């Protein structure tokens with residue numbers, strides 16, 4: 179099992195092989211997923227602050243989609259593509275873009291995590 183801390187929101191205990199998006203969904207952390215997790219939208223953009231070595235390597239497809247994201251930094255990953263490969267702790271910050279996308283996908287939560 180691995181522990182995923184979604185800064186400011188929740189913590190998840192998940193089995194190896196789980197994606198960060200799946201981990202977020204399991205604990206109700208507001209991570210967007212407009213394309214349904216098929217590496218086509220960048221709304222699941224997160225920053226990895228610890229435990230990056232416990233994740234699958236970034237592939238070209240993910241890198242290409244990340245180019246479309248806002249405020250990309252060195253620890254940026256797509257939550258739907260980054261899967262956990264080992265036991266340990268991973269600390270994740272959900273990007274502003276992703277939180278906004280989550281609220282757009284869940285109108286009943288609009289403004290809950292972002293001020294508009």
Ligand code: FES
Pocket residue numbers: 210211212213214215216217218219220221222243256257258259
């Ligand atoms: S959910 Fe669309 S790229 Fe991850």
